[in-house]
Amino acid sequence: MDIKKDVQQQFGKNAEFYVSSTIHKEGKDLQKLLELASIHGQEHLLDVATGGGHTANAFAPFVKKVTAVDLTQEMLVAAEKFIQENGRQNVDFVIGDAEKLPFRDDSFDIVTCRIAPHHFPNVNKFIKEVHRVLSTNGQFLLDDNVAPEEDDLDQFYNTIEKIRDYSHFRAWKKTEWLRMLEFAGFEIIEWHRFDKTFKFDPWCSRMNVLQADKDRLTQYMLTATQKIKDKFRIVINEDQVISFQGEAIVLKAIKRG
Numbered sequence: 001m002d003i004k005k006d007v008q009q010q011f012g013k014n015a016e017f018y019v020s021s022t023i024h025k026e027g028k029d030l031q032k033l034l035e036l037a038s039i040h041g042q043e044h045l046l047d048v049a050t051g052g053g054h055t056a057n058a059f060a061p062f063v064k065k066v067t068a069v070d071l072t073q074e075m076l077v078a079a080e081k082f083i084q085e086n087g088r089q090n091v092d093f094v095i096g097d098a099e100k101l102p103f104r105d106d107s108f109d110i111v112t113c114r115i116a117p118h119h120f121p122n123v124n125k126f127i128k129e130v131h132r133v134l135s136t137n138g139q140f141l142l143d144d145n146v147a148p149e150e151d152d153l154d155q156f157y158n159t160i161e162k163i164r165d166y167s168h169f170r171a172w173k174k175t176e177w178l179r180m181l182e183f184a185g186f187e188i189i190e191w192h193r194f195d196k197t198f199k200f201d202p203w204c205s206r207m208n209v210l211q212a213d214k215d216r217l218t219q220y221m222l223t224a225t226q227k228i229k230d231k232f233r234i235v236i237n238e239d240q241v242i243s244f245q246g247e248a249i250v251l252k253a254i255k256r257g
Contacts, residue, residue, distance in 0.1 A: 029143050029194050029250050030058055033112060036141055036190060036252040039063060043109035046133060048098050048126075049116030053079025053091075055143075059112065060088040067108075069096040099125040106135045114143040115248075118161070118171045127184045134255045140186060143250045145196065147171045148231065156228050157246065163217050165207045174249050181253050191251035197233075200241040217241070 033055065043063040047056040050068035056079065060066050068083075068091055070076050076093045083091050096102045098113070099122050111130045120126045130140050145161075147154040147170075154173060161168040172180075174193070181188055204214050221234055221241045228234075233245035 027194075027196075029196075029248055030054060030114065032192055032194070032250045033114065033141050033143055034058060034062075036250070037062075037110060037139060039110075044107070045110040045112065046101075046103070046108040048101070048111060048113040048130070049119070050079050050093075051075055051114075051116060053083045055112050055114045056091055057083045057086055057088060059110075060091050063110070064090065066091040067094060067103075068092065069094045069098075069101065071095070071097055099129060101129045101133055103133045105132050107133050108138060109135055110139045110141065112141045112143075115145065117142070117144045119167055119169055121169050123170075123172065124180060124184070127180055127186075131184050131186065131255055136255060138255045140181075140253045140255065141251075142177070142181075142253070143248060144177075145171045146174050146177065146193075146247055146249045148247070149173050149175060153228065153231050156224065157232070160217055160220060163213055163220070164204060164209055177249060177251070181251075185256060186253035187256050189252045189254055191249055194248045194250060196246045196248050197243055198246060199243050 037059070039062045041062065041064065044065045044067070045059055045063045047059070047066060047068045050056050050070045052075070053068060056066045056068040060083070066088075068076070068079060070079065070093075073095060076095065080091075080093050094102065098116070098120055111134055113126075113130070117123055117126060134140065147157045158168070158171055161171060174191075178188060178191075204217070209217070218239075218241050221229075221244065222236065222239060224234065233243075235242040235244070
């Protein structure tokens with residue numbers, strides 16, 4: 001099974017969990033995305049991999065039109081229900097692949113993508129597609145979990161995410177994002193780093209993690225080096241993992257030329 005089918009399967013069966021997820025619904029990163037955007041009210045915004053629809057819902061009152069695209073039908077159904085319950089009438093919902101967006105060149109003033117690119121197997125294709133569908137001087141607002149710069153810490157974080165969720169592909173380092181975006185023709189205007197505290201049980205429940213995999217995750221964290229435990233602020237009580245801390249990057253980039 002390829003990674004995209006994995007994504008469809010995982011998020012198809014867990015769509016409602018993502019709509020109600022506190023970390024997706026109420027994260028400070030979402031407010032920062034809104035603050036970074038330059039909005040006049042006439043923009044057409046594309047939200048890529050809309051998931052539970054939280055980003056599309058947050059931007060809808062401030063722009064003329066939002067197009068929410070996702071690979072997974074069940075996610076779009078859940079997002080549409082959530083957004084319509086909030087009274088938003090200017091959001092369209094489209095099935096589509098982030099690495100092959102079904103839109104014309106120069107179609108959007110703003111593209112957003114939040115807590116999703118770590119599922120994309122060809123992230124450079126996604127970046128090129130964002131560049132293609134944006135108008136000149138259009139804004140790309142990116143928000144995703146990232147891995148630390150040190151290779152052993154990077155490996156630890158990506159390993160636990162893959163055990164938890166087989167549709168996880170890779171959380172990139174901050175420097176990798178900056179490099180990939182600049183090489184694709186974007187100018188990075190501003191970026192921020194966020195701490196993210198993950199409560200272990202809800203983090204597992206969101207993906208319906210099997211008990212055997214949950215036990216494997218617990219052991220992997222319990223036996224990690226002290227350096228790793230310190231970096232990720234792993235909280236342990238009576239041989240149970242209570243929480244740990246990851247990080248995310250939120251940035252604004254502009255398409256030049």
